[in-house]
Amino acid sequence: MEMMLISVCLAIFLAFLFLKPLFTRTTTNKLKLPPSPWRLPVIGNLHQLSLHPHRSLRSLSLRYGPLMLLHFGCVPTLVVSTADVAHDIMKTHDLKFSNRPRTRTVKKLIKGTEIAFAPYGEYWRHMKSICVMNLLTNKTIRSFENTRTEEINLLMGKLEKASSSSSPVNLSKLFINFSNDVITRVVLGKKYSSEGGEYISQNVVRKFMELVGAFPLGDFIPKLAWIEKIRGLDKKVEEVYKEIDGFLEKAVQDHENADEERSDFVYMLLSVQRDKTAPFEFERRDLKFVLLDMLFGAATTTFALLEWTMTELMRHPECMKKLKDEICSISTHRLYVTEEEAEKMNYLNLVVKEALRLHPGVPIAPRQLSEDVKVHGYDIAAGTQVLINIWAIQRDISAWGPDAEEFKPERHLDTVVDFQGQNLKFIPFGSGRRQCPGSGYVVALVEVTLANLVKRFDWKVDVGAMGDDKPDLTDAIGIDVCRKYPLIVCPSSV
Known part of the structure; x- marks a missing residue:
């Protein structure tokens, strides 16, 4: 009996010696995770998202910190809300976060x-390089100046007609058509508009952007994917896909059936498709959706930026006057403001920067982590979805001051922030490898268009949302955030 007790004690002692390092290692190597809000079973933190995720995520970050871990169903999601944390994601560890x-x-x-x-x-x-070299270099952007000039003059003509009849005008609709007409001429070689009967309806474009920006329940809770079919989401997606694919197929067929080849972007992509020596297979469907990126990316960003900038200028008449004074002092001899003149307008550039700060075209930039990494002392696992809240970063009081919510173009005087994403507190076009390459195109088009709008017309809103003469700031929903309601204004010729 005594020997048995000794044997048991010895076994326990030896087991403790061997197991202690394992327990210690487990404790030592325990992952340190970012702070997280309390979550519900199954759905996690999905109930804390609103129709405007950039707003609800910012509210959560103010409580739980600039780097927080949420769980959307079974999907861990890292939310980034300040410039210093964004630097780790988009600069220090950019390669690991380069997937979407x-x-x-x-x-x-x-x-x-x-x-x-x-x-x-x-x-x-390779495909990004093709798009940049054939559409988005400074030289190529300048080569389409005549196209932009023609479309701006057509826009001015429509506004002159409304002004002469003292009629209110849906400026949002005009901006949508204008943006689409410019980009289809640049990308597809001709204008595709409602007048010609070959176009994508704006209702479908809006639905597309809403669907791309949605948080699909089936992705986060696979067992509930059937709900999306019952509520008609799958049918809506298929309808939008068919209309967009039909439009793109028609545009490609127009080029294939043309009597002679032109040097536009579609012909260039068709030549890539026919190139059998390429290191990858480039199918027809891939070609169409590269076109879709170029069309929707440029057109929706341009439209939203024009819409929000005019909204803010009409809400701040002192800024409108200051901008008009600058434009008239530089463009003195002609009715039309040229791009060369617009490039000299410093305050115009500040106004566009401030509009982009408050209203970035894409308020949340999604990324996905490809391998384990440590960020700000926290362990983040491969496969984690990442949401960089650009909207919150660009309204961060610690970076922009107590007036961060106000439209104040002068705040950009004597600063080094630009559109290239180098300063992470101002990243309206993103930063790092996934930065939008079309910022130069968008800014060039928006600046010269705004210069002509402000120089040639005075603007007013009859009755705003609050019963005053200021347009409202209500957001729409979608991956891009434009105005929820059309901007209805009354232009009067100067």
């Missing part, structure tokens, strides 16, 4: 490999 999540809805809408949601790699780099 493709939701179930995105896969159904974009049935090909394009650029916006393509995984980071050789194909993505």
Whole structure:
């Protein structure tokens, strides 16, 4: 009996010696995770999202910190809300965060490999290089100046007609058509508008942007994916896909059936498709969705920026006057403001920067982590979805001061922030490898258009949302955030 007790004690002692390092290692190596709000079973933190995720995520970050971990169903999601944390994601560890999540809805809408949601790699780099070299270099952007001039003059003519009849005008609709007309001429070689009968309805474009920006329940809780079919989401996605694909197919066929080849972007992509020596297979569906990236990316960003900038200028007449004074002092001899003149207008550039700060075209930039990494002392696992809240970063009081919510172009005087994403407190076009390459195109078009709008007309809103003469600031929903309600104004010729 005594020997048995000694044997048991010895066994326990030896087991303790061998197991203690394991327990110590487990404790030592325990992952340190970012702070998280309390979550519900199954759905996690999904109930804390509103129709405007950039706003609800910012509210949560003010309580839980600039780097927080949420759980959308079974999907861990890292939310970034300040510039210093964004620097770790988009600069220090940019390569590891260079993928983008493709939701179930995105896969159904974009049935090909394009650029916006393509995984980071050789194909993505090659296609981005093709798009930049053929559409987005400074030289190429300047080469389309005549196209922009013609479309701006057509826009001015419509506004002159409304002014002469003292009629209110839906400026949002005019901006949508204007942006689409310019970009289709640049990308597709001709104008596709409602007058010609070959166009994508703006209702479908709006639905597309809403669907791409949605948080699909089936991705986060796979067992509840059937709910999306019952509520008609799958049917809506298929309808939008068919109209967009039909439009793009018609545009490609127009080029294939043309009597002679031109040097526009579609012909260039067709030549890439026919090139059998390319290091990857470039199918027809891929070609169409690369076109979709170029069309929707440029047109929706341009439209939203024009709309929000005019909204803010009408809400701040002192800024409108200061801008008009600058424009008239530089453009003195002609009715039309040229791009060369617009480039000299410093306050115009500040106004566009401030509009982009408060109203970035894409308020949340999604990324996906490809391998384990440590960020700000926290352990983040591979596969984690990342949401960089650009909207929150650009309204951060610690970076922009107590008046961060106010429209104040002068705040950009004597600062080094630009549109290139180098200063992480101002990243309206993103930063790092996934930065939008079309910022130069958008800014050039918006600045010269605004200069002509402000020089040639005075603007007013009859009755605003609050019963005053100021347009409202209500957001729409979607991956891009434009105005929820059209901007109805009364232009009068100067």
